[in-house]
Amino acid sequence: MDDVVQAQTGTPPVRGAEIAVDGLAKHYGSLKAVDEFAINIRSGEFLALLGPSGSGKSTILMMLAGFEVPTAGRILIDGVDCTRLPPQKRNIGMVFQHYSLFPHMTVADNVAFPLKMRGVGRTERRRRAAEALKVVRLDGYGARMPSQLSGGQRQRVALARAIVYEPRLLLMDEPLSALDKNLREEMQLEIKRLHHELGITVVFVTHDQGEALTMADRVAILRGGKLQQLSPARELYERPANLFAAGFIGEMNMIPAQWDGAALTLGTGERMVPPTGAVVGTVGQGAVTLAIRPERLTVCDPVTPDALQATLREVVYAGAGTLLIAALPDGTEIRARVASASLPPALTEGETIGLSCPPEAMLVYGEEAAA
Structure with missing residues (x-):
């Protein structure tokens, strides 16, 4: 010793x-x-x-x-x-x-x-x-x-x-x-x-x-x-290497989308252009998954440019943080973890909210990345 x-x-x-x-x-x-x-x-x-x-x-x-x-x-x-x-x-x-x-x-x-x-x-x-x-x-x-x-x-x-x-x-x-x-x-x-x-x-x-x-x-x-x-x-x-790692480590929103090589089209019909570097691995055109950590989302006005519109289903208050469970227009569940102090004074289940995400928080995975 x-x-x-x-x-x-x-x-x-x-x-x-x-x-x-x-x-x-x-x-x-x-x-x-x-x-x-x-x-x-x-x-x-x-x-x-x-x-x-x-x-x-x-x-x-x-x-x-x-x-x-x-x-x-x-x-x-x-x-x-x-x-x-x-x-x-x-x-x-x-x-x-x-x-x-x-x-x-x-x-x-x-x-x-x-x-x-x-x-x-x-x-x-x-x-x-x-x-x-x-x-x-x-x-x-x-x-x-x-x-x-x-x-x-x-x-x-x-x-x-x-x-x-x-x-x-x-x-x-x-x-x-x-x-x-x-x-x-x-x-x-x-x-x-x-x-x-x-x-x-x-x-x-x-x-x-x-x-x-x-x-x-x-x-x-x-x-x-x-x-x-x-x-x-x-x-x-x-930056998880594939969908399994993305889903296994922490919470992750998995939003189905279509990829044409330059932009994403969500199930809602909304078109998004992710930043350079958002695509993980080799991604071909067609079905992909847009992955976003819940803590990278913030609540905003539904008409905010590039914001995701969602219907609020549940508000789970946990002291310093609050979990918002919402649904996109196509039914895809999306979660946001936000500081309680940053929330509007009254959020009502069933109302439409906007969820904003910084471009650098977006990750795009192809089907081959799931294995």
């Missing part, structure tokens, strides 16, 4: 592992849980694997850890082929969804257990376990039993156990899903702090979009075992 101490005292942290994954696949009979997955993870990077249930994210993590053997492909950790190397020979830390602490052991003994399995002497085990607990802000908790800790404290113990033998790669499988909202947010910041201090590479599996965007340097979106997009959080949110 000397590197941990150095990180706390200002000395440059240990360099995290570099990961190269090429053509990774995992098949269970005819089911392709992971299909031709390839990625390079930089030293010290925090990568989130994000996707719905069954997208392959946990299977990828288990193959990185060595608990699953790939059907095809290679995994290189710091240039060493670890594709079929057993977990104990990979020098990785692992934090699972459930804490998996030994209930009959003290906190210190739980943290020191990986060192004991590696043949480290008792005195050295105690010293390094105490240092690891200090890093996760549980200094002085070593004599307690897991049953005497809160959920957040038990998760910190699991983190301390994962870093006590100084791995250069930390794998985390939905470690915060069992915590309530406040604890989740607290632990998100704690893990980010830990990553910054230690400088290790982190691969973090989650199905929580906000968690991925908040914590990760880059986010990999998966669907059906295939990589859909790999981008920094801001790029992922503001």
Whole structure:
């Protein structure tokens, strides 16, 4: 744990592992849980694997850890082929969804257990376990039993156990899903702090979009075992690579339209000319989707030039923000999230409103972008 101490005292942290994954696949009979997955993870990077249930994210993590053997492909950790190397020979830390602490052991003994399995002497085990607990802000908790800790404290113990033998790669499988909202947010910041201090590479599996965007340097979106997009959080949110990513990350209005190569024609017959750069990928003439984030819409007079006219169906007040649910003349639902203070004093369900969108907030996707 000397590197941990150095990180706390200002000395440059240990360099995290570099990961190269090429053509990774995992098949269970005819089911392709992971299909031709390839990625390079930089030293010290925090990568989130994000996707719905069954997208392959946990299977990828288990193959990185060595608990699953790939059907095809290679995994290189710091240039060493670890594709079929057993977990104990990979020098990785692992934090699972459930804490998996030994209930009959003290906190210190739980943290020191990986060192004991590696043949480290008792005195050295105690010293390094105490240092690891200090890093996760549980200094002085070593004599307690897991049953005497809160959920957040038990998760910190699991983190301390994962870093006590100084791995250069930390794998985390939905470690915060069992915590309530406040604890989740607290632990998100704690893990980010830990990553910054230690400088290790982190691969973090989650199905929580906000968690991925908040914590990760880059986010990999998966669907059906295939990589859909790999981008920094801001790029992922503001310019999703395809319709799946656009619909999966946050809220998105999806408005059907026709594209003639220069302008959009909505189902209402209204014609719009999106700005250069609004078209994502290759879009042929014909049916397309106009995508707009609800928070980029503002309420205006229905006769405002270029505004979308819509019939207000529901007003959902939520303090600082208000959700407006409306319908375009062709029946397409459209939502706007606006600051409550900016709304007209009285909005009546059933009235016609205008919804204005800045041109740079428009994204146009073709049918081929949905896959």
